[in-house]
Amino acid sequence: MIEVDVFIIGAGPSGSISAASLVQDGFSVKVVEKVKFPRFVIGESLLPRCNELLERANMLESLKSGAFQFKGGVAFRNEKDDFVALDFSKNLGQKWGSSFQVKREKLDSLLIDDAISKGADVEFEVEVVAYDESENIISTKELDGTLKLYKAKKVLDASGYGRVLPRLLDLECDSSLPSRRAVFARVDQDERPEGEQNGYIFVDIVGDNEAWIWNIPFSDGTTSVGIVCKEEYFESFNMSDEEFWQHIIYSNHTASKRYKNSKRIVDVGSISGYSAAVKKMFDKNYILTGNASEFLDPVFSSGVTLAFESGAKAAELVIRELRGESINYKEEYEDYMMLGINVFREYVNAWYxxxxxxxxxxxxxxxxxxxxxxxxxxxxxxxxxxxxxxxxxxxxxxxxxxxx
Ligand SMILES: Cc1cc2nc3c(=O)[nH]c(=O)nc-3n(C[C@H](O)[C@H](O)[C@H](O)COP(=O)(O)OP(=O)(O)OC[C@H]3O[C@@H](n4cnc5c(N)ncnc54)[C@H](O)[C@@H]3O)c2cc1C
Incomplete structure (x- = not known):
């Protein structure tokens, strides 16, 4: 049995910021990550709040070192050509008025490398397979089948779409949002807007709000293009993901112009039923962070922000607890996180x-x-x-x- 202060499941944004924060305060941290990095994961547009959270965790330099596409704002357009561009710097006075468009395979590697350089012990291609909640013992399995046991003072589940503890402890509950599907690809040589809106995320509304398209430009000249809609809308076309993507993009009058000379450079992928919630976000021995807790919807690019926020907040509270303070996780963690999540939820509802x-x-x-x-x-x-x-x-x- 290997003993650590904090055991973290998953090396995505949430796991990285927790790990880096904890080791900088002198605690021993073990992170196990199921796959080898770099790995693809969806979620490529960051919000200014991400910069602030990474700055506080002393990780901003890693973000900056990625030479990512500067993102100054977001623009929305419908098929009637109503248009609005929102410049993030025109906020209510917050310091960070911009962020970045990122390929997650690069960002997530930079961040976990940063956590490693600060002292986190991270192993890739190791999977958490079981958890004894009462003893706080985690079982891991390596690629060759080797099993190991860890005993931790606290476990953070940052396993994202893996949702390890929600599955193992029966914590899953229905999301307040209906099941939707995202169908996405990357292209080269699209026609981007000129000027300051060049790096914006553009959101094109399809039809009478039946679907929307994200356009996320990267600094290497490629662009991520995805469509989001209810499952029933997708099924009504009776098409494969690839046919659907092609059909929607090239029948939308804005997207068809932007992509008329572009070339798709990856297979069309899809993900569905991603909105998820949990019965509770913590107990005495564990905390759920990032997508392993609640995930709403991609429309306002809130996922990575909430992953950083929850990962950083969980680490802050665990540090205080391990130093002897008594922590009210209900108030200081779950209620705090739900406050922000519920603001986004209202915006998601009002969007749809x-x-x-x-x-x-x-x-x-x-x-x-x-x-x-x-x-x-x-x-x-x-x-x-x-x-x-x-x-x-x-x-x-x-x-x-x-x-x-
Ligand atoms: C269609 C779509 C579009 C999106 N677009 C955006 C966007 O533009 N901007 C944005 O901010 N967010 C976006 N998101 C959300 C974003 O993908 C997530 O919120 C974000 O990746 C969550 O980070 P995380 O650290 O919680 O989990 P993840 O990034 O999923 O990382 C979790 C890690 O845990 C590992 N893991 C899983 N199971 C195990 C196990 N058993 N043992 C060990 N390791 C394990 C995984 O391999 C993974 O590397 C989008 C989501 C969807 C569905």
Missing amino acids: DGRLQSILFSPKKSDKITKKVISILSGYVWDENNSFVNSPKFALDTTYEVLK
């Missing part, structure tokens, strides 16, 4: 029922409203000075009623 688009495209909206929305879409969903954070549903409903 059309209220948010109506607000975004309204020529009547004031600069003040725009700044509040920009701040939220930048990931500042814990900013109590923003009235749209404190009561998101009320703010969205009343703003929609006034502007419609």
Whole structure:
């Protein structure tokens, strides 16, 4: 049996920021990662809040060293050609008003390498296969079948879509959101917007809000292009993922122009049923972070931000606990995380029922409203000075009623 202070499952953004934070405070950390890095994972557009969280964890240099595409904002467009571009620097005064578009295979490797250089013990191609919650003992399996046992003071489950502890401990519960599908690929040589919007993420609404397309430009000239829709909408086409991707992109009047001379450079991939929730986010011996806890929806690129936020917060609380403080994880972790998640949830709901688009495209909206929305879409969903954070549903409903 190997003893460690903290055992972390998964080396994605959430696991990396936790590991780096813990080792910098002098605690021993073991991270096991199921696959070999670099590995592909979806989730390529970051929010300004990510920069802030990485800066606090002393990891910003790793992000900067990736020479990633500068992302100054987000633009939305529908088929009626209503258009709005939101410049992240026009926020409510937060320091970080931009972020990056990243290939995750590169970013995630940089971040876990950073955690290793700070002292984390990380092993790849090792899988967590069992967990004894009462004794806090983790069983791992290596590629050759070797089994090992670890005993930890705390376990952080940062296993993302693997959802290791939710599966092993029966913590899964239904998401509040319906099942949707994303169908995606990467292309070369698309026609990008000129000027400052060059590095923006562009979101193109398809039809009467039946689907939307993400356009995420990378610094190497390639672009990620994905479509998100309800499962039933996808099934109604009776097409393969590749046929569907091709059909939607080239029948949308904006996307078809952007990609008319481009070449697809990877196979079309898909993921569905990704919205997930859990019955609880912690217990005495473990904490769930990142996508292993709750994942909402890709539309506002909130996933990595929430993964960093929860990974950093979990590490901060564990450090305090291991130093002898008594921690109220319900208040300081779960309630805190749910506050931000629920702000994004209201925006996701308002996106799919059309209220948010109506607000975004309204020529009547004031600069003040725009700044509040920009701040939220930048990931500042814990900013109590923003009235749209404190009561998101009320703010969205009343703003929609006034502007419609
Ligand atoms: C269609 C779609 C588009 C998205 N777009 C965006 C976007 O633009 N921006 C954004 O911020 N987010 C986006 N997301 C969300 C983003 O993918 C996730 O929120 C993010 O990757 C979560 O990070 P994580 O560290 O929690 O988990 P992950 O990045 O999934 O990392 C978890 C790691 O755990 C490892 N693991 C799994 N099981 C085990 C095991 N048994 N033992 C050991 N290791 C294990 C995995 O191999 C993996 O490397 C998108 C999601 C979807 C579905």
